[in-house]
Amino acid sequence: MRAHEAGWAHAEGARGPAWLREPADTNALVQHLWSATAHKTDGDLHVGGMAVADVVAEHNTPAYLLDEVDFRQRARAFREAFSDFDVYYAGKAFLCTTVARWVTEEGLRLDVCSDGELTVALRAGVDPARIGYHGNNKSMIELRRAVATGVGRIIVDSFHEIARLRTITAETGLDARVMVRVTAGVEAHTHEYIATAHEDQKFGFSITNGDAFDAVRAVTGAPGLQLLGLHSHIGSQIFDSSGFEVAARRVLALHARISEELGVEMPEMDLGGGFGIAYTTQDDPSEPAQLATELTKIVEHECRALAVAVPHLSIEPGRAIVGPAMCTVYTVGTVKKVALDGGVSRTYVSVDGGMSDNIRTALYDADYSCTLASRASSAPAVLARVVGKHCEAGDIVVKDEFLPSDVAPGDLLAVPGTGAYCRSMASNYNHALRPPVIAVRDGVARVVVRRETEDDLLSTDVGADQ
Structure with missing residues (x-):
C-alpha cells in the first residue's frame, strides 16, 4: 500500500521499482508496449503512418491517438x-x-x-x-x-x-x-x-x-x-x-x-x-x-x-x-530536479495533461511507460516522473521511467497503452477540457471524438447566461 499519495519517492532510500531497468538507448521503443504501427524514425514517433509531431501540429496536445x-x-x-x-x-x-x-x-x-x-x-x-x-x-x-x-x-x-x-x-x-x-x-x-x-x-x-x-x-x-x-x-x-x-x-x-x-x-x-x-x-x-x-x-x-x-x-x-491501440501525446511544460533524502534526486517532468485525461495512476496506482516522441537524444538517461498540471499532489501520469536527461519544455512525450479507461474516465477536473481522440491509419488522421471547447464547458453552467 502507498504510504504517501505521491508514491515511492517519499520512501527512504528510494531508487525506483526493482523491475525498471535503465535502457541502453532511450530513443528505442519497447515495441510490445506500443500499437502495431508505432515506430521511430530519427527519434520521431510515428503511428498509423503519421509522424506524431505532424498530428500535434494540427490538433495540439494533449491528444489520444487511436491506431485503427x-x-x-x-x-x-x-x-x-x-x-x-x-x-x-x-x-x-x-x-x-x-x-x-x-x-x-x-x-x-x-x-x-x-x-x-x-x-x-x-x-x-x-x-x-x-x-x-x-x-x-x-x-x-x-x-x-x-x-x-x-x-x-x-x-x-x-x-x-x-x-x-x-x-x-x-x-x-x-x-x-x-x-x-x-x-x-x-x-x-x-x-x-x-x-x-x-x-x-x-x-x-x-x-x-x-x-x-x-x-x-x-x-x-x-x-x-x-x-x-x-x-x-x-x-x-x-x-x-x-x-x-x-x-x-x-x-x-x-x-x-x-x-x-x-x-x-x-x-x-x-x-x-x-x-x-x-x-x-x-x-x-x-x-x-x-x-x-x-x-x-x-x-x-x-x-x-x-x-x-x-x-x-x-x-x-x-x-x-x-488498450494497446491508443497512446496519449503531451507537450512538456516544465522540468525540475528535486533532491530527496540520502542523496537521491528525482526529475519531475510536467506535461499539459494529467489526471483529468488519465486518472488510473492516481486511482489504481497503475504503472505506465513513456517515450520522447519528437526528436532523438544522445543525452544519458535520467529516472523521471511525469506529472500533470493539476492542483493535486497525486497528479501523476508515469510514476517511473528513464528519459533523456536533456528533456525540455516543448518536447513531446507519448504514453502507450492508454486506450482502456483513460478517455472513458476523463474528467473536467480544474475545468480542464477533455482531449480529442484522433484515429490514424495509412497516413491519414481523423478526429473521432473532438476536443472539448470552452463553450462545452460553459454549456451546462446555467449561471453563465444569467
Whole structure:
C-alpha cells in the first residue's frame, strides 16, 4: 500500500521499482508496449503512418491517438481465436460511434453498461440483438428501453432488477433474454488470484450463500424472462488462466445443480473479460489463441467431470483490444530536479495533461511507460516522473521511467497503452477540457471524438447566461 499519495519517492532510500531497468538507448521503443504501427524514425514517433509531431501540429496536445489497424487486428485476433465463442467488446473500456462500427465490422458483439453507451451503440447502427447490457443498478427507464429496443441479453444483477423486468415484460408483452451474474468467490488481478468463502463486492449474486441459485429460480418462474445462462467476471488485468479455472469449476457446479434440481437446461455461459495488456516491461500478457485454448480446455474438463453438456460460451475483452491501440501525446511544460533524502534526486517532468485525461495512476496506482516522441537524444538517461498540471499532489501520469536527461519544455512525450479507461474516465477536473481522440491509419488522421471547447464547458453552467 502507498504510504504517501505521491508514491515511492517519499520512501527512504528510494531508487525506483526493482523491475525498471535503465535502457541502453532511450530513443528505442519497447515495441510490445506500443500499437502495431508505432515506430521511430530519427527519434520521431510515428503511428498509423503519421509522424506524431505532424498530428500535434494540427490538433495540439494533449491528444489520444487511436491506431485503427492495431484495434482491428486485436479485435480480429479475438474473433478468430475464440471462433466457437461469442466475443463481446466491453464498451466501458472506450466507446464512441466509430469504435462501435469497427467492432461490428470485425464481427464482434458489443457489451454496454449504461443508457449512454446503449445510445452510442444504437447511433452506430449496432444490431440490438448483438448487444449485452450490464450494470448493477439499472433503472426502470433503462430496462424499459433495453427491452423495447430488443437488446440481445440483459445481465441481471439483483432481485430488484428481476422484479423490474417481470413488471416490464408483463406490461409490454415483450420477452427479455437474461443472464444471471454470479460471484464465484474468486478475485483475479494481474498474476494473482484469491479464492474466498464469501464475496464482498457490489456485483452479482453469491454462489456461496445461495443467492445465485435463488436468482435463477426467480428468473425461471417469471413469465416473459428467458434464461440464457450464468455470467461470471472475476477481475481485471489478468495474465493467466488459474483464476478462470477455479471460477469455472464453481460456476459450472451451479450450472449442473440448476439442471438437476430445477430441470432447467441453460444454453449459454459467459466467462467475462479482464484479460491483461502490457503497460510496462513487467507485464507479460497471453495471446488470444493461448487464452482460447486454455479456457476451452478448462470448461470442457469441468463439464466432463460434472457430466453436463458444454454450454455456448462468450467472453468480454475490452482493455485487451483497445488498450494497446491508443497512446496519449503531451507537450512538456516544465522540468525540475528535486533532491530527496540520502542523496537521491528525482526529475519531475510536467506535461499539459494529467489526471483529468488519465486518472488510473492516481486511482489504481497503475504503472505506465513513456517515450520522447519528437526528436532523438544522445543525452544519458535520467529516472523521471511525469506529472500533470493539476492542483493535486497525486497528479501523476508515469510514476517511473528513464528519459533523456536533456528533456525540455516543448518536447513531446507519448504514453502507450492508454486506450482502456483513460478517455472513458476523463474528467473536467480544474475545468480542464477533455482531449480529442484522433484515429490514424495509412497516413491519414481523423478526429473521432473532438476536443472539448470552452463553450462545452460553459454549456451546462446555467449561471453563465444569467
